[in-house]
Amino acid sequence: MKNPRLLAMSVGLLLAAHAAQADTGKLLLTGGVSSIGGAAGGGLTPWAVIGTNATAGEVGFSGYATRAATQDYSLNGYGVAVGLHDRVELSLARQDFDASPALALNGIAPFGVAPGQHIKMDVIGLKVKVAGDAVLDADSWMPQIAVGLEHKRTRPGSIGSVLDFLGTKTSGTDVYVSATKLLLAQSVLVNGTLRYTNANQNGLLGFGSAAPGKHSRSLQPEFSIAYLLSKNLAVGAEYRFKPNNLQALGAAAGLGAALREDDWKDIFIAWAPTKNVSVTLAYVDLGRIVPGITNNRRQTGYYLSAQVAF
Structure with missing residues (x-):
């Protein structure tokens, strides 16, 4: 990811059960940090935790800025979240994706993609805790469980003609x-998320596909x-399966696997120098992103994220 700003890929950690409490009474880092969509959790996926340092009966706020870069692309993001009584989380995120390689699509058809084109996407999130408590239930097998949604609206700029060709929508809800x-x-945190989505590349390439691609949502x-590792330092990994809606359409158009979408994964280290600040650095592997215009290169690189929470 070249030429950029701040990506919505923060990797969070809730693992500070041995750490000192914040003034609000919430344990250090137990609100996580911001995921790529703005919800509290890991960098690639939301967790069941409610962000910010607010506990029951309190209202908390957080803000973040992140940047990711790979061989051909870059993504910058920033956002804010409000935590209500450690029960409800509202989040707002904005992403700016440098899609400069898409200029090569003009060689396939007269799409009119402008040089240096960026795709921007806004994400409005809602998460509600419905059962359990990650800290209070730590001595039992009961996990904390939350349900959530992310409504996304993409502003593709001159790449809009490409999305029209693909039959994708510019808004959708996961x-x-x-x-x-x-x-x-064991000083370990585990999380599982099941997402119902038809987003292409998290929504940056729209939602769904014309036939014979997949338009309906899938799990x-x-x-x-x-x-x-210590009260304010942790390491971890994430794996996120992706729907690969567009490949069949690309194959039918004689493009082979040019529109293939791969799963995402990362390995991260997160540090919280204070109860209000966290910094995360990760190695990220986003697989192939429109491999037909990047010579089938895997998009590996880094992301760096910083968050403040109260």
Whole structure:
């Protein structure tokens, strides 16, 4: 990802069960940090936790800025979230994706893609905790469970003609269920999320596809695991399955696997120098993103994220 700004890929950690409490009474880092869509959790996937440092009866706020870069693309993001009584989370995120390689699509058809084109996307999120508590239920097998949605609207600019050709929509809504389990004795956190979506590349390439591609939503699992090295330092990994809606359409158009979408994964390290600040650095593998214009290169690189929470 070249030429950019700040990506919505923050990797969060809830693993500080041994850490000191914040003034609000919430344990250090137990609100996570911002995921790519703005919800609290890991960098690639939301968790069941409610972001910010607010506990029951309190209202909290957080803000973040992130940047990711791979061989051919870059993504910058920023956003804010409000946590209500450790029960409800509202989030707003904006992404700016440098889609400069898409200029090569003009060689396939007269799409009119402008040089240096960026795709922008806004994400409005809602998450509600419905059962369990990651910290209070740490001595049982009961996880914290939350349901959420992310409504996304993409502004493709001159790439809009490409999305029209693909038959994709410029807005869509993902629905998900997350379960987060904190194992205090082992200093380990695990999370599983099941997402109902038809987003292409998280929505940056629209939603659904013309036939014979897949237009309807499908269930896609996402997993995270983190290990606490010290009270304010943790490492972990994430894996997010993707729907690959466009490949069949590309093949039917004689493009082979040029529109293939791969799963996402990362390995991260997160540090919280204070109860209000966290910084995350990760190695990310986003697979092939429109491999027909990037010589089938896998998009590997880094993301760096910073968050403040109160």
